[in-house]
Amino acid sequence: MTSENQPKLRSRAWFDNPDNIDMTALYLERYLNFGLSLEELQSGKPIIGIAQTGSDLSPCNRHHLVLAERVREGIREMGGIALEFPVHPIQETGKRPTAGLDRNLAYLGLVELLYGYPLDGVVLTVGCDKTTPACLMAAATVNIPAIALSVGPMLNGWHKGERTGSGTIVWKARELLAAGEIEAKEFIRLVASSAPSTGYCNTMGTATTMNSLTEALGMSLPGSAAIPAPYRDRQEVAYDTGKRIVEMVAEDLKPSDILTREAFENAIVVNSAIGGSTNAPIHINAIARHIGVELPLDTWQEKGHHVPLLVNLQPAGEYLGEDYYRAGGVPAVVAQLMGQGLIHEGAVTVNGKTIGDNCRGVAIEDEKVIRPFEAPLKEEAGFVVLRGNLFDSAIMKTSVIDQAFRARYLSNPEDPEAFEGPAVVFDGPEDYHHRIDDPALGITPETLLFMRGAGPIGYPGAAEVVNMRPPAYLIREGVHALPCIGDGRQSGTSGSPSILNASPEAAAMGGLALIRTGDRVRIDLRKGTADVLIPDEELAERRRVLAEAGGYPYPASQTPWQEIQRGIVGQMETGAILEGAEKYQKIAQTRGLPRDNH
Numbered sequence: 001m002t003s004e005n006q007p008k009l010r011s012r013a014w015f016d017n018p019d020n021i022d023m024t025a026l027y028l029e030r031y032l033n034f035g036l037s038l039e040e041l042q043s044g045k046p047i048i049g050i051a052q053t054g055s056d057l058s059p060c061n062r063h064h065l066v067l068a069e070r071v072r073e074g075i076r077e078m079g080g081i082a083l084e085f086p087v088h089p090i091q092e093t094g095k096r097p098t099a100g101l102d103r104n105l106a107y108l109g110l111v112e113l114l115y116g117y118p119l120d121g122v123v124l125t126v127g128c129d130k131t132t133p134a135c136l137m138a139a140a141t142v143n144i145p146a147i148a149l150s151v152g153p154m155l156n157g158w159h160k161g162e163r164t165g166s167g168t169i170v171w172k173a174r175e176l177l178a179a180g181e182i183e184a185k186e187f188i189r190l191v192a193s194s195a196p197s198t199g200y201c202n203t204m205g206t207a208t209t210m211n212s213l214t215e216a217l218g219m220s221l222p223g224s225a226a227i228p229a230p231y232r233d234r235q236e237v238a239y240d241t242g243k244r245i246v247e248m249v250a251e252d253l254k255p256s257d258i259l260t261r262e263a264f265e266n267a268i269v270v271n272s273a274i275g276g277s278t279n280a281p282i283h284i285n286a287i288a289r290h291i292g293v294e295l296p297l298d299t300w301q302e303k304g305h306h307v308p309l310l311v312n313l314q315p316a317g318e319y320l321g322e323d324y325y326r327a328g329g330v331p332a333v334v335a336q337l338m339g340q341g342l343i344h345e346g347a348v349t350v351n352g353k354t355i356g357d358n359c360r361g362v363a364i365e366d367e368k369v370i371r372p373f374e375a376p377l378k379e380e381a382g383f384v385v386l387r388g389n390l391f392d393s394a395i396m397k398t399s400v401i402d403q404a405f406r407a408r409y410l411s412n413p414e415d416p417e418a419f420e421g422p423a424v425v426f427d428g429p430e431d432y433h434h435r436i437d438d439p440a441l442g443i444t445p446e447t448l449l450f451m452r453g454a455g456p457i458g459y460p461g462a463a464e465v466v467n468m469r470p471p472a473y474l475i476r477e478g479v480h481a482l483p484c485i486g487d488g489r490q491s492g493t494s495g496s497p498s499i500l501n502a503s504p505e506a507a508a509m510g511g512l513a514l515i516r517t518g519d520r521v522r523i524d525l526r527k528g529t530a531d532v533l534i535p536d537e538e539l540a541e542r543r544r545v546l547a548e549a550g551g552y553p554y555p556a557s558q559t560p561w562q563e564i565q566r567g568i569v570g571q572m573e574t575g576a577i578l579e580g581a582e583k584y585q586k587i588a589q590t591r592g593l594p595r596d597n598h
Ligand code: FES
Pocket: 060, 091, 092, 093, 127, 128, 129, 166, 200, 201, 205, 207
């Protein structure tokens, strides 16, 4: 690559600025101190960041420490210089009180790094649930050439000849434990069997979802999302990703060229076909806002609801990550959807080609795992958006509604797709764990379980606690799921057909703050409504009394970031971003480089 055919590199303002030689010397000397040479730094080679999300604290992404070596080799091969740096780690299962709290923190940190250092392009090492949106949100805000590299899922988990999938096995094992069928030691062994190698959750949880959607958005190389972490193909695509980012810098191919309205609609359609996580709308809407694309929540139902489920992965289906990859991964799914005209084929991707060109003609390699469009696992597998006096919006993932649930709640011929029942309300997961098995609550199969105080402000960060198991006595009678409704999230690995992400949350005085145990509630999936059946006047009176008492109570902040984020975070319907941050994408073209620091 020669310097004439590439755009002026932003890193030159640091390392090769004849108009400001004293600052150039200052910037250069410190980057020489670990072995980079003056010739290299002044050669006109692009400086490529490797945004490293892996560490001992984030086991899902830890394999990126290894993959980064291959990324560097790819960058070198094409004439770039790699600078690896850490991103604030986020571990979905390890971070208390929530990993949700850290998505926006990692975003914020990465924006400063990408903008404030001499980087011409960046490889985003993504994987575990929140790491993917955090990186894409930051790349959208700064809008320098960026390519995502997934770390890939773990190998399949096995226990006594059966596949055990991340998270999904936890919910099942908890039921077995509650029913007294297994003991503590067996419980831990069963859960641990689902994590046999490096990598992220091997189910269609939020990680596989977000990495699949990153590929569908065009932000990672075609065919790369599904490769299991330990496979040699994963090393190969790390190398290819490193090579490609150098070309992207030369082509000045930026996130704003890729993350278009069409790309987001493609992601929504793919999300339905893969049985994607209920966290996807939060994160995808957050990315859309940071790149400046309008994507109201209703778009998810409009574009996604009628799309069938094609991918047979847990929790909606049977298989796991290795099977998904062997069956063809994202390109095979996209090819099926293209056959129905459901994909905007002209959307550009990081390899410089369109998604249509990348995926056209890609065959399914195993139809048990990825179904042809004509023989789906379920029709109409996308989300339903619900509204009413309980909340302005919440979503329900219809692909996980099983026969038993449908028979009990959605099969009344006089009132199809609707059900009514009394509410039992829990204020946070501690309250739920404490009382769920208390017979005094009088929970029956008609009961609707409510979880509140679990949103972005209330928890804070929005906890994955809305899917609640029924009381042990009902499980023993064969009732494995009650309708659950809440202002928190649910793990993408859960197969519970909960009504989630309610916005505004109770802590923001949404309708959930007003509901009481014993109130009757009506849900109508066809009409898209969710209401507590009490008169408006009484609701207004409850609201007045609660507001006078200081609003819905939630625990005090325990760290500075909890307090800062609570003050500016939006609700889940609009991506739960730091409100105001989205305007920094719009000024990307005019803001120029940061001022010198001395
Ligand atoms: Fe990290 Fe599931 S916990 S990917």
